[in-house]
């Protein structure tokens with residue numbers, strides 16, 4: 001048997017470059033710290049208590065609030081997952097109706113389940129050429145609230161996993177005109193707002209609650225995140241109560257000091273680090289224009305051409321249609337031949353995540369690998385059919401909570417059309433459910449699952465590990 005620690009140590013000696021989260025990129029020059037055991041304490045005298053902060057932790061969290069221009073900021077050591085659970089519970093009462101983007105992370109669905117909420121979904125527009133989601137349009141939000149005046153909260157994800165940013169300022173204005181809170185899952189946007197090369201963050205745009213995974217796009221330990229609150233639509237006491245419910249009573253001082261150090265780095269050296277980072281990104285994007293078959297999305301051009309509000313340039317999207325490879329083949333090749341581990345793969349693209357902790361050499365390794373692969377492709381190009389990596393419009397027959405509590409049976413997936421789903425089906429990453437319990441299963445969602453399977457993507461959620469049988473509500 002191999003022990004986890006030994007495997008991790010061996011892996012870091014292999015010099016595989018991380019084009020994935022956490023955003024510290026294992027950059028030990030930037031992230032030096034003493035042996036973590038030396039500072040791993042509990043709530044001893046003089047070190048405050050996260051759940052009732054009044055001293056050093058309060059000061060550090062107030063500093064974070066200042067940095068992001070929020071009224072209050074809370075450290076989270078159970079990731080954005082805990083922030084989403086807290087935010088949704090704070091904005092709703094049991095059984096409320098909520099408006100949520102259907103491309104939300106599974107944590108949002110878990111919160112809907114726990115508070116027995118009735119979700120109304122907003123479906124983001126799909127880019128048919130690239131097969132990815134675009135943003136949520138302000139008019140969509142307005143139309144949905146007008147149609148459903150009992151909505152108690154609006155929640156959307158921006159940026160998406162692929163870096164697509166919605167117009168949060170315009171959406172916040174609409175949502176507030178109905179006196180409803182707007183929650184933004186900005187898990188992928190903790191780095192936004194510090195440099196003008198990146199879009200503004202949702203706190204500055206007026207969202208009431210904003211959740212950031214510090215660990216995804218800034219240099220910080222995995223699990224670290226922030227919950228920001230603004231304004232007075234959401235009851236602050238309720239937020240504090242749920243923070244205690246959804247987080248451990250033994251928050252790690254190693255993780256908390258990791259958040260504090262990360263934000264200190266942004267405050268004290270951010271200008272310089274972001275300048276260097278932008279330079280590396282610009283050089284990368286410029287060089288990627290030389291690719292003949294593989295295509296790297298140019299964030300500025302894409303924003304202009306697609307009509308989206310903005311795109312975060314930190315997400316490098318590498319498309320394979322028009323080349324001789326599919327996404328999975330490119331992803332494997334980058335890892336095996338060029339020692340570059342990317343964040344995510346779909347049938348038609350590979351996603352590389354970058355941050356201020358990436359080195360010039362890291363960017364060079366990626367571009368040189370892509371140019372090399374691209375060059376060797378000449379003469380063997382085939383046109384590929386693009387797989388839409390998007391959620392399917394489906395009818396919600398039962399709420400997720402109601403579906404969970406019904407009698408269920410497991411049937412062959414191809415026989416499940418028209419039945420009500422009893423379990424989730426999703427790809428991880430990104431963790432956006434393709435099927436949610438309570439939804440009517442459609443022909444489209446079944447063929448999408450088959451397509452994902454054929455493409456070699458990792459389907460999760462179904463108890464049947466062969467992904468051949470699905471749990472549905474009722475018995476026949």
Ligand SMILES: Cc1ncc(COP(=O)(O)O)c(C=O)c1O
Nearest residue numbers: 078079080081105157185187213
């Ligand atoms: C959009 C989005 N929201 C929330 C989460 C959960 O974040 P965490 O891993 O920090 O709990 C993720 C994780 O991938 C995500 O992609």
